[in-house]
Amino acid sequence: MQPISRGFALVTVFAMSLAFLPAAHAEQHLTTSGFTLAIAGSSSGSAEIDLLSDTGSTVRIALTGDPANTPVLAYSEDAPRENTVFGGVQLAGTVTEGYRITSLTLSGTLNASSEITPPDFECGINCFGRGGEAGNEATIAWTLTSAGISTTLPRLNVPYIEGSAPFALATNTHTTGDFTLDIQSTLFAYAAGTMYEITHFEGGSSWISYHSWPAWSALQLTDLVLTANVSAVPEPGTYGMLLAGLGVLGMRARRRVR
Template identity: 30%
Template sequence: MQSGIPAALALGIVLCSAAMRPAAAETSIDTAAFTLSYTDGPNPEDWSITLVDQDPGHYSFSLDTLNRDLALAEARDLTGAGSFDSKYHYSTLFLDLKPAYRVTGITVTGTAFGELGLGYVPDFPPGQAHNGATFYMTVWKPTGPVGYGHMFDDFQAEQSLAGGETDLDLVTDTILGFSGSLFAQAWGVNGDGAFAESMARASVRDVTLHVTVAAIPEPGTWLMLAAGLGALGLYARRRES
Protein backbone atom coordinates (compact mmCIF):
# COMPACT_ATOMS: atom_id res chain seq x y z
CA MET A 1 0.00 0.00 0.00
CA GLN A 2 1.40 3.40 -0.95
CA SER A 3 1.44 5.95 1.88
CA GLY A 4 0.97 9.66 1.32
CA ILE A 5 -0.51 12.86 2.67
CA PRO A 6 -4.24 13.28 1.95
CA ALA A 7 -4.92 16.06 -0.53
CA ALA A 8 -6.86 18.20 1.99
CA LEU A 9 -4.06 17.91 4.55
CA ALA A 10 -1.45 18.75 1.94
CA LEU A 11 -3.40 21.86 0.91
CA GLY A 12 -3.66 22.89 4.56
CA ILE A 13 0.10 22.56 4.99
CA VAL A 14 0.70 24.72 1.91
CA LEU A 15 -1.70 27.42 3.11
CA CYS A 16 -0.23 27.43 6.62
CA SER A 17 3.29 27.66 5.22
CA ALA A 18 2.28 30.65 3.10
CA ALA A 19 0.67 32.35 6.08
CA MET A 20 3.82 31.85 8.17
CA ARG A 21 6.10 33.49 5.61
CA PRO A 22 7.13 37.05 6.49
CA ALA A 23 5.29 39.73 4.56
CA ALA A 24 7.19 41.09 1.60
CA ALA A 25 8.15 44.76 1.56
CA GLU A 26 7.01 46.56 -1.58
CA THR A 27 6.72 50.03 -3.10
CA SER A 28 3.20 49.19 -4.35
CA ILE A 29 0.70 46.75 -2.82
CA ASP A 30 -2.49 45.63 -4.52
CA THR A 31 -5.48 44.59 -2.38
CA ALA A 32 -9.03 43.59 -3.25
CA ALA A 33 -10.25 47.13 -2.58
CA PHE A 34 -7.39 49.43 -3.64
CA THR A 35 -3.75 49.75 -4.62
CA LEU A 36 -1.39 51.65 -2.32
CA SER A 37 1.78 52.95 -3.98
CA TYR A 38 4.77 55.13 -3.13
CA THR A 39 4.87 58.18 -5.41
CA ASP A 40 7.32 60.64 -3.81
CA GLY A 41 10.10 60.91 -1.27
CA PRO A 42 13.91 60.95 -1.24
CA ASN A 43 15.93 57.88 -2.26
CA PRO A 44 13.39 55.83 -4.26
CA GLU A 45 15.62 52.79 -3.86
CA ASP A 46 14.73 52.83 -0.16
CA TRP A 47 10.94 53.16 -0.53
CA SER A 48 9.15 50.37 1.31
CA ILE A 49 5.72 49.52 2.71
CA THR A 50 4.58 46.16 4.06
CA LEU A 51 1.07 44.73 4.38
CA VAL A 52 1.14 43.45 7.98
CA ASP A 53 -2.52 42.63 8.61
CA GLN A 54 -5.77 42.29 6.71
CA ASP A 55 -9.29 41.06 7.20
CA PRO A 56 -12.49 41.85 5.32
CA GLY A 57 -12.76 45.61 5.21
CA HIS A 58 -9.51 46.42 7.02
CA TYR A 59 -5.86 46.67 5.92
CA SER A 60 -2.76 47.63 7.93
CA PHE A 61 0.56 48.69 6.41
CA SER A 62 3.92 49.20 8.07
CA LEU A 63 5.50 52.44 6.82
CA ASP A 64 8.95 50.88 6.63
CA THR A 65 10.87 53.82 5.16
CA LEU A 66 9.47 56.29 7.67
CA ASN A 67 10.22 53.95 10.58
CA ARG A 68 13.77 53.46 9.33
CA ASP A 69 14.40 57.18 8.74
CA LEU A 70 13.10 58.14 12.20
CA ALA A 71 14.61 55.22 14.11
CA LEU A 72 16.90 57.32 16.35
CA ALA A 73 18.43 60.75 16.87
CA GLU A 74 21.04 60.69 19.63
CA ALA A 75 23.29 63.37 21.14
CA ARG A 76 25.90 62.44 23.73
CA ASP A 77 28.36 65.13 24.86
CA LEU A 78 31.49 63.31 25.99
CA THR A 79 33.97 66.21 25.79
CA GLY A 80 32.16 69.42 26.73
CA ALA A 81 31.99 70.68 23.15
CA GLY A 82 28.29 69.84 22.86
CA SER A 83 26.55 67.31 20.63
CA PHE A 84 23.65 67.52 18.16
CA ASP A 85 21.78 65.08 15.91
CA SER A 86 18.64 65.27 13.77
CA LYS A 87 16.61 63.10 11.39
CA TYR A 88 13.90 63.95 8.85
CA HIS A 89 11.42 62.09 6.66
CA TYR A 90 8.77 62.90 4.07
CA SER A 91 6.89 60.67 1.65
CA THR A 92 3.75 60.57 -0.47
CA LEU A 93 1.58 57.52 -1.16
CA PHE A 94 -1.29 57.21 -3.60
CA LEU A 95 -4.40 55.21 -2.72
CA ASP A 96 -5.96 54.05 -6.00
CA LEU A 97 -9.49 52.97 -5.06
CA LYS A 98 -11.23 50.23 -7.02
CA PRO A 99 -14.72 50.98 -8.39
CA ALA A 100 -16.71 48.68 -6.11
CA TYR A 101 -15.33 50.14 -2.86
CA ARG A 102 -15.29 53.27 -0.75
CA VAL A 103 -12.87 54.26 2.04
CA THR A 104 -14.51 54.62 5.45
CA GLY A 105 -11.44 55.23 7.59
CA ILE A 106 -7.76 56.25 7.37
CA THR A 107 -5.77 56.25 10.62
CA VAL A 108 -2.20 55.82 11.84
CA THR A 109 -0.76 54.39 15.03
CA GLY A 110 2.79 54.34 16.36
CA THR A 111 5.09 55.25 19.24
CA ALA A 112 7.46 58.12 19.99
CA PHE A 113 10.20 57.53 22.56
CA GLY A 114 12.40 60.08 24.34
CA GLU A 115 15.26 59.99 26.82
CA LEU A 116 17.08 62.82 28.61
CA GLY A 117 20.11 62.56 30.91
CA LEU A 118 21.75 65.63 32.48
CA GLY A 119 25.37 65.57 33.55
CA TYR A 120 25.97 66.43 37.20
CA VAL A 121 29.01 67.69 39.09
CA PRO A 122 28.52 68.73 42.76
CA ASP A 123 28.26 72.49 43.32
CA PHE A 124 27.94 73.26 39.58
CA PRO A 125 24.88 73.85 37.40
CA PRO A 126 23.76 70.61 35.71
CA GLY A 127 24.35 69.90 32.06
CA GLN A 128 21.65 70.39 29.45
CA ALA A 129 19.74 67.97 27.24
CA HIS A 130 16.83 68.55 24.86
CA ASN A 131 14.94 66.39 22.39
CA GLY A 132 11.93 66.60 20.13
CA ALA A 133 9.83 64.58 17.71
CA THR A 134 7.13 65.49 15.19
CA PHE A 135 4.85 63.38 13.01
CA TYR A 136 2.19 64.46 10.52
CA MET A 137 -0.19 62.70 8.14
CA THR A 138 -2.12 64.60 5.46
CA VAL A 139 -5.14 63.15 3.63
CA TRP A 140 -6.27 64.88 0.44
CA LYS A 141 -10.07 64.82 0.48
CA PRO A 142 -12.21 66.14 -2.40
CA THR A 143 -12.71 69.27 -0.26
CA GLY A 144 -8.97 69.76 0.30
CA PRO A 145 -6.12 68.45 2.48
CA VAL A 146 -6.70 67.59 6.13
CA GLY A 147 -3.76 67.13 8.51
CA TYR A 148 -3.28 65.11 11.69
CA GLY A 149 -0.18 65.69 13.77
CA HIS A 150 1.82 65.20 16.95
CA MET A 151 4.66 67.21 18.45
CA PHE A 152 6.77 66.34 21.51
CA ASP A 153 9.40 68.54 23.18
CA ASP A 154 11.80 67.55 25.98
CA PHE A 155 9.92 64.31 26.52
CA GLN A 156 10.71 61.10 28.36
CA ALA A 157 9.54 57.52 27.92
CA GLU A 158 6.96 56.32 25.38
CA GLN A 159 4.29 58.54 23.88
CA SER A 160 1.43 57.28 21.71
CA LEU A 161 1.03 58.40 18.10
CA ALA A 162 -2.54 58.05 16.83
CA GLY A 163 -4.67 60.06 14.46
CA GLY A 164 -6.94 60.08 11.46
CA GLU A 165 -10.66 59.61 10.78
CA THR A 166 -12.96 56.62 11.08
CA ASP A 167 -16.10 58.16 9.54
CA LEU A 168 -14.92 58.90 6.01
CA ASP A 169 -16.92 58.28 2.86
CA LEU A 170 -14.32 58.54 0.09
CA VAL A 171 -15.33 57.14 -3.28
CA THR A 172 -12.39 58.65 -5.20
CA ASP A 173 -8.64 58.10 -5.18
CA THR A 174 -6.68 60.02 -2.57
CA ILE A 175 -3.14 61.12 -1.76
CA LEU A 176 -1.56 60.45 1.65
CA GLY A 177 1.38 62.53 2.83
CA PHE A 178 3.68 61.67 5.75
CA SER A 179 6.40 63.72 7.39
CA GLY A 180 8.35 63.57 10.62
CA SER A 181 11.45 64.87 12.32
CA LEU A 182 13.67 64.18 15.33
CA PHE A 183 16.29 66.22 17.10
CA ALA A 184 18.56 65.69 20.10
CA GLN A 185 21.14 68.04 21.67
CA ALA A 186 23.24 67.79 24.80
CA TRP A 187 25.92 69.69 26.71
CA GLY A 188 27.92 68.14 29.51
CA VAL A 189 29.19 69.97 32.58
CA ASN A 190 32.78 70.81 33.63
CA GLY A 191 33.67 71.61 37.21
CA ASP A 192 36.84 71.46 39.35
CA GLY A 193 38.53 69.31 36.72
CA ALA A 194 35.64 66.84 36.63
CA PHE A 195 33.38 66.28 33.62
CA ALA A 196 29.94 64.69 33.49
CA GLU A 197 28.38 63.82 30.13
CA SER A 198 24.83 64.68 29.10
CA MET A 199 22.67 62.65 26.71
CA ALA A 200 19.46 63.04 24.70
CA ARG A 201 17.60 60.62 22.43
CA ALA A 202 14.42 60.69 20.38
CA SER A 203 12.81 58.11 18.09
CA VAL A 204 9.61 57.25 16.25
CA ARG A 205 8.80 53.60 15.64
CA ASP A 206 6.13 51.11 14.60
CA VAL A 207 4.15 53.66 12.59
CA THR A 208 1.34 51.75 10.88
CA LEU A 209 -1.25 52.98 8.39
CA HIS A 210 -4.76 51.52 8.76
CA VAL A 211 -7.32 51.72 5.93
CA THR A 212 -10.91 50.53 6.30
CA VAL A 213 -13.20 50.07 3.32
CA ALA A 214 -16.75 49.05 2.52
CA ALA A 215 -18.32 47.70 -0.65
CA ILE A 216 -20.53 49.95 -2.74
CA PRO A 217 -23.77 48.09 -3.57
CA GLU A 218 -24.33 47.26 -7.24
CA PRO A 219 -27.16 49.21 -8.97
CA GLY A 220 -29.19 45.99 -9.02
CA THR A 221 -28.86 45.73 -5.26
CA TRP A 222 -30.31 49.22 -4.83
CA LEU A 223 -33.22 48.29 -7.14
CA MET A 224 -33.90 45.13 -5.14
CA LEU A 225 -33.79 47.12 -1.91
CA ALA A 226 -36.15 49.75 -3.29
CA ALA A 227 -38.52 47.03 -4.53
CA GLY A 228 -38.45 45.36 -1.15
CA LEU A 229 -39.22 48.61 0.67
CA GLY A 230 -42.02 49.31 -1.79
CA ALA A 231 -43.51 45.89 -1.19
CA LEU A 232 -43.36 46.42 2.57
CA GLY A 233 -45.11 49.79 2.17
CA LEU A 234 -47.84 48.25 0.02
CA TYR A 235 -48.32 45.45 2.54
CA ALA A 236 -48.60 47.96 5.39
CA ARG A 237 -51.22 50.02 3.54
CA ARG A 238 -53.29 46.93 2.80
CA ARG A 239 -53.27 45.97 6.47
CA GLU A 240 -54.46 49.46 7.43
CA SER A 241 -57.34 49.45 4.91
Protein backbone atom coordinates in the same frame (compact mmCIF):
# COMPACT_ATOMS: atom_id res chain seq x y z
CA MET B 1 13.74 67.90 31.98
CA GLN B 2 12.15 69.41 28.93
CA PRO B 3 14.34 70.88 26.20
CA ILE B 4 14.54 74.47 25.08
CA SER B 5 13.15 74.01 21.54
CA ARG B 6 14.93 76.92 19.90
CA GLY B 7 13.81 77.24 16.31
CA PHE B 8 11.81 73.97 16.39
CA ALA B 9 8.68 75.53 14.94
CA LEU B 10 10.73 77.08 12.14
CA VAL B 11 12.48 73.88 11.14
CA THR B 12 9.16 72.01 11.32
CA VAL B 13 7.62 74.40 8.81
CA PHE B 14 10.71 73.98 6.64
CA ALA B 15 10.40 70.18 6.80
CA MET B 16 6.77 70.32 5.76
CA SER B 17 7.76 72.23 2.62
CA LEU B 18 10.41 69.74 1.47
CA ALA B 19 9.77 68.04 -1.88
CA PHE B 20 9.98 64.28 -1.90
CA LEU B 21 12.84 62.62 -3.75
CA PRO B 22 12.15 59.80 -6.20
CA ALA B 23 12.67 56.36 -4.72
CA ALA B 24 16.26 55.19 -5.24
CA HIS B 25 15.19 51.56 -5.66
CA ALA B 26 12.60 49.95 -7.92
CA GLU B 27 9.18 51.37 -7.08
CA GLN B 28 7.25 49.15 -4.70
CA HIS B 29 3.65 48.20 -5.41
CA LEU B 30 1.08 46.48 -3.21
CA THR B 31 -2.24 45.10 -4.39
CA THR B 32 -4.89 44.62 -1.71
CA SER B 33 -8.53 43.56 -1.80
CA GLY B 34 -9.72 47.17 -2.04
CA PHE B 35 -6.88 49.27 -3.52
CA THR B 36 -3.37 49.36 -4.92
CA LEU B 37 -0.55 51.34 -3.31
CA ALA B 38 2.95 52.36 -4.40
CA ILE B 39 5.82 54.51 -3.15
CA ALA B 40 5.88 57.71 -5.23
CA GLY B 41 8.88 59.24 -3.42
CA SER B 42 10.58 59.73 -0.07
CA SER B 43 12.94 62.17 1.65
CA SER B 44 15.98 59.90 1.30
CA GLY B 45 14.76 57.26 -1.15
CA SER B 46 14.83 54.49 1.48
CA ALA B 47 11.09 53.99 2.05
CA GLU B 48 9.60 50.51 1.94
CA ILE B 49 6.05 49.19 2.29
CA ASP B 50 5.04 45.66 3.31
CA LEU B 51 1.58 44.10 3.52
CA LEU B 52 1.01 42.85 7.08
CA SER B 53 -2.57 41.61 6.72
CA ASP B 54 -5.64 41.87 4.47
CA THR B 55 -8.97 40.57 5.77
CA GLY B 56 -10.97 41.97 2.87
CA SER B 57 -12.32 44.83 4.98
CA THR B 58 -9.18 45.87 6.90
CA VAL B 59 -5.72 46.28 5.36
CA ARG B 60 -2.57 46.80 7.47
CA ILE B 61 0.65 48.04 5.81
CA ALA B 62 4.06 48.48 7.47
CA LEU B 63 6.10 51.58 6.57
CA THR B 64 9.87 51.33 7.04
CA GLY B 65 12.82 53.46 5.99
CA ASP B 66 11.28 56.92 5.47
CA PRO B 67 9.91 58.40 7.63
CA ALA B 68 10.54 55.79 10.35
CA ASN B 69 13.59 54.12 11.92
CA THR B 70 16.08 57.02 11.57
CA PRO B 71 16.93 58.12 15.13
CA VAL B 72 18.00 61.58 16.22
CA LEU B 73 20.79 62.01 18.80
CA ALA B 74 22.14 65.00 20.67
CA TYR B 75 25.29 64.67 22.83
CA SER B 76 26.95 67.36 24.92
CA GLU B 77 29.90 67.42 27.25
CA ASP B 78 29.53 71.12 27.96
CA ALA B 79 27.67 73.62 25.75
CA PRO B 80 24.07 72.91 24.61
CA ARG B 81 23.69 70.75 21.50
CA GLU B 82 20.59 70.07 19.42
CA ASN B 83 19.83 67.97 16.36
CA THR B 84 16.81 67.46 14.08
CA VAL B 85 15.98 64.61 11.70
CA PHE B 86 13.32 64.96 9.00
CA GLY B 87 11.61 62.05 7.24
CA GLY B 88 8.86 61.76 4.70
CA VAL B 89 7.19 59.46 2.20
CA GLN B 90 4.54 59.95 -0.48
CA LEU B 91 2.25 57.03 -1.26
CA ALA B 92 0.14 56.91 -4.42
CA GLY B 93 -2.83 54.58 -4.71
CA THR B 94 -5.96 53.71 -6.63
CA VAL B 95 -9.13 52.40 -4.99
CA THR B 96 -10.56 49.40 -6.84
CA GLU B 97 -13.74 50.19 -8.78
CA GLY B 98 -16.76 49.32 -6.69
CA TYR B 99 -14.92 49.95 -3.42
CA ARG B 100 -14.10 52.88 -1.16
CA ILE B 101 -11.74 53.55 1.76
CA THR B 102 -13.89 54.44 4.76
CA SER B 103 -11.17 55.19 7.34
CA LEU B 104 -7.40 55.52 7.74
CA THR B 105 -5.25 55.10 10.83
CA LEU B 106 -1.54 55.89 11.15
CA SER B 107 0.01 54.26 14.21
CA GLY B 108 3.50 53.85 15.56
CA THR B 109 5.76 54.22 18.59
CA LEU B 110 8.07 57.02 19.67
CA ASN B 111 11.03 55.66 21.65
CA ALA B 112 13.04 58.10 23.76
CA SER B 113 16.05 57.72 26.01
CA SER B 114 18.35 60.18 27.73
CA GLU B 115 20.93 60.51 30.47
CA ILE B 116 22.37 63.40 32.45
CA THR B 117 25.60 62.40 34.20
CA PRO B 118 25.53 63.72 37.78
CA PRO B 119 28.55 65.70 39.07
CA ASP B 120 30.86 63.85 41.44
CA PHE B 121 31.13 66.86 43.76
CA GLU B 122 28.97 69.81 44.77
CA CYS B 123 29.36 73.31 43.42
CA GLY B 124 30.37 75.19 46.56
CA ILE B 125 31.92 78.58 47.32
CA ASN B 126 33.23 80.63 44.36
CA CYS B 127 31.56 78.18 41.98
CA PHE B 128 29.24 79.05 39.12
CA GLY B 129 27.26 76.02 37.92
CA ARG B 130 24.81 75.14 35.17
CA GLY B 131 22.71 72.01 35.51
CA GLY B 132 22.49 69.43 32.76
CA GLU B 133 19.47 69.10 30.46
CA ALA B 134 18.16 66.49 28.03
CA GLY B 135 14.92 66.53 26.07
CA ASN B 136 13.13 65.92 22.80
CA GLU B 137 10.12 66.80 20.65
CA ALA B 138 8.27 64.99 17.86
CA THR B 139 5.81 65.98 15.14
CA ILE B 140 3.99 63.59 12.78
CA ALA B 141 1.88 65.13 10.00
CA TRP B 142 0.00 63.57 7.08
CA THR B 143 -2.15 64.77 4.19
CA LEU B 144 -4.64 62.95 1.97
CA THR B 145 -5.24 64.19 -1.58
CA SER B 146 -8.17 62.80 -3.57
CA ALA B 147 -10.21 64.21 -6.47
CA GLY B 148 -7.92 67.27 -6.48
CA ILE B 149 -8.68 68.12 -2.84
CA SER B 150 -5.96 67.97 -0.15
CA THR B 151 -7.06 67.31 3.42
CA THR B 152 -4.78 67.74 6.42
CA LEU B 153 -5.38 64.76 8.68
CA PRO B 154 -5.03 64.68 12.49
CA ARG B 155 -1.41 65.38 13.43
CA LEU B 156 0.73 64.54 16.43
CA ASN B 157 2.92 66.99 18.33
CA VAL B 158 4.56 65.80 21.54
CA PRO B 159 6.85 68.31 23.30
CA TYR B 160 8.52 65.68 25.50
CA ILE B 161 8.60 61.88 25.40
CA GLU B 162 9.80 59.55 28.14
CA GLY B 163 10.37 55.89 27.34
CA SER B 164 8.03 54.40 24.71
CA ALA B 165 4.96 56.33 23.60
CA PRO B 166 2.56 54.53 21.22
CA PHE B 167 0.24 56.71 19.15
CA ALA B 168 -2.62 56.30 16.66
CA LEU B 169 -3.96 59.02 14.34
CA ALA B 170 -7.35 58.09 12.88
CA THR B 171 -9.70 59.74 10.39
CA ASN B 172 -12.90 58.84 8.56
CA THR B 173 -12.96 59.23 4.79
CA HIS B 174 -14.91 58.20 1.68
CA THR B 175 -12.03 57.90 -0.76
CA THR B 176 -12.52 56.44 -4.22
CA GLY B 177 -10.41 56.52 -7.40
CA ASP B 178 -6.83 57.85 -7.32
CA PHE B 179 -5.32 59.29 -4.16
CA THR B 180 -1.98 60.27 -2.60
CA LEU B 181 -0.93 60.17 1.03
CA ASP B 182 1.96 62.34 2.29
CA ILE B 183 3.45 61.36 5.66
CA GLN B 184 6.15 63.49 7.32
CA SER B 185 7.99 63.35 10.63
CA THR B 186 10.23 65.78 12.51
CA LEU B 187 12.28 64.46 15.43
CA PHE B 188 14.21 66.87 17.66
CA ALA B 189 16.71 66.13 20.45
CA TYR B 190 18.45 68.52 22.86
CA ALA B 191 21.22 68.02 25.43
CA ALA B 192 23.44 70.20 27.61
CA GLY B 193 26.09 68.82 29.95
CA THR B 194 26.49 69.97 33.55
CA MET B 195 29.22 72.61 33.89
CA TYR B 196 31.07 74.06 36.88
CA GLU B 197 33.28 77.16 36.72
CA ILE B 198 35.27 77.47 39.93
CA THR B 199 37.43 80.47 40.87
CA HIS B 200 40.43 79.59 43.03
CA PHE B 201 42.38 82.08 45.17
CA GLU B 202 45.93 81.28 46.20
CA GLY B 203 48.87 83.45 47.28
CA GLY B 204 47.33 86.71 46.18
CA SER B 205 46.44 85.40 42.73
CA SER B 206 43.42 83.65 41.28
CA TRP B 207 42.71 81.13 38.55
CA ILE B 208 39.65 79.38 37.12
CA SER B 209 39.05 75.67 36.59
CA TYR B 210 36.30 74.19 34.42
CA HIS B 211 34.55 70.88 35.04
CA SER B 212 31.86 69.21 32.95
CA TRP B 213 29.75 66.04 32.89
CA PRO B 214 28.03 64.85 29.69
CA ALA B 215 24.36 64.55 28.79
CA TRP B 216 22.65 62.96 25.81
CA SER B 217 19.18 62.51 24.36
CA ALA B 218 17.89 60.18 21.60
CA LEU B 219 14.52 59.80 19.88
CA GLN B 220 13.31 57.31 17.26
CA LEU B 221 10.08 56.59 15.37
CA THR B 222 9.37 52.87 14.92
CA ASP B 223 6.58 50.38 14.11
CA LEU B 224 4.84 52.76 11.70
CA VAL B 225 1.70 51.10 10.32
CA LEU B 226 -1.01 52.36 7.97
CA THR B 227 -4.42 50.73 8.50
CA ALA B 228 -7.19 51.22 5.93
CA ASN B 229 -10.78 50.04 6.25
CA VAL B 230 -12.46 49.38 2.90
CA SER B 231 -16.01 48.50 1.91
CA ALA B 232 -17.93 47.77 -1.27
CA VAL B 233 -19.96 50.62 -2.78
CA PRO B 234 -23.57 49.46 -3.37
CA GLU B 235 -24.72 49.58 -7.00
CA PRO B 236 -27.43 52.17 -7.86
CA GLY B 237 -29.90 49.30 -8.39
CA THR B 238 -29.27 48.17 -4.81
CA TYR B 239 -30.47 51.53 -3.47
CA GLY B 240 -33.60 51.24 -5.67
CA MET B 241 -34.40 47.78 -4.33
CA LEU B 242 -33.83 49.01 -0.76
CA LEU B 243 -36.22 51.94 -1.22
CA ALA B 244 -38.81 49.68 -2.84
CA GLY B 245 -38.55 47.25 0.06
CA LEU B 246 -38.98 50.06 2.59
CA GLY B 247 -42.06 51.24 0.66
CA VAL B 248 -43.64 47.78 0.80
CA LEU B 249 -42.97 47.55 4.54
CA GLY B 250 -44.53 50.97 5.02
CA MET B 251 -47.69 49.98 3.13
CA ARG B 252 -48.05 46.82 5.20
CA ALA B 253 -47.63 48.78 8.40
CA ARG B 254 -50.39 51.24 7.36
CA ARG B 255 -52.77 48.37 6.54
CA ARG B 256 -52.23 46.83 9.95
CA VAL B 257 -53.05 50.13 11.62
CA ARG B 258 -56.33 50.32 9.70
